[in-house]
Amino acid sequence: MLTKSQAKLFFLAGTIIFSVLFLGLSYDTHVNHVANQPYEKTITPAVIAGKHLWEDNNCMGCHTIFGEGAYYAPELTKVIDRRGEGYVKGLLMSPTPWGEHTSGRKMVAYGFSDEDAQNLVEYFKWAGTVDLNGFPAKPKYKIEANK
Numbered sequence: 001m002l003t004k005s006q007a008k009l010f011f012l013a014g015t016i017i018f019s020v021l022f023l024g025l026s027y028d029t030h031v032n033h034v035a036n037q038p039y040e041k042t043i044t045p046a047v048i049a050g051k052h053l054w055e056d057n058n059c060m061g062c063h064t065i066f067g068e069g070a071y072y073a074p075e076l077t078k079v080i081d082r083r084g085e086g087y088v089k090g091l092l093m094s095p096t097p098w099g100e101h102t103s104g105r106k107m108v109a110y111g112f113s114d115e116d117a118q119n120l121v122e123y124f125k126w127a128g129t130v131d132l133n134g135f136p137a138k139p140k141y142k143i144e145a146n147k
């Protein structure tokens with residue numbers, strides 16, 4: 001059993017050691033890691049404009065990006081890799097609701113201008129460069145059981 005003064009010392013020493021550790025690691029994160037991430041430097045005005053369009057049009061009401069948002073429509077972090085720039089721009093400018101299937105869910109027909117669609121594409125291109133440790137996982141197109 002610890003005496004009262006030993007318990008006090010244990011508490012104080014523990015608090016001090018872990019506070020110092022916490023501050024040290026926070027400093028290291030900000031100075032050595034966050035500052036060296038290239039993603040901040042590649043945010044162009046077009047990427048910012050695209051992000052504003054993303055927010056103002058509530059794309060997250062249906063989609064996710066970086067895994068955040070709603071699960072009604074596809075994840076869009078790597079959409080440029082998956083679909084290509086022209087395809088994405090085309091569906092954003094489409095005057096009719098775009099969808100791969102004749103019935104079912106469709107993408108909203110925003111009918112964006114060339115400039116707005118390009119800004120959204122720039123935002124997706126930028127999002128696609130961020131290293132997310134393998135997220136989103138590549139889908140398996142072959143069914144394992146049929147090998």
Ligand code: HEC
Binds near residue numbers: 057059082091
């Ligand atoms: C009301 C729901 C809804 C909203 C809001 C919405 N979308 Fe979509 N979107 C969809 C659906 C559903 C699809 C998939 C259609 C399909 O696959 O047939 C889609 C598809 C897409 C695709 C192609 C994805 C792929 O993997 O093929 C892109 C890019 C896209 N949307 C961008 C946007 C952007 C940018 C916004 C905001 C400006 C937005 N969407 C807002 C429903 C929505």
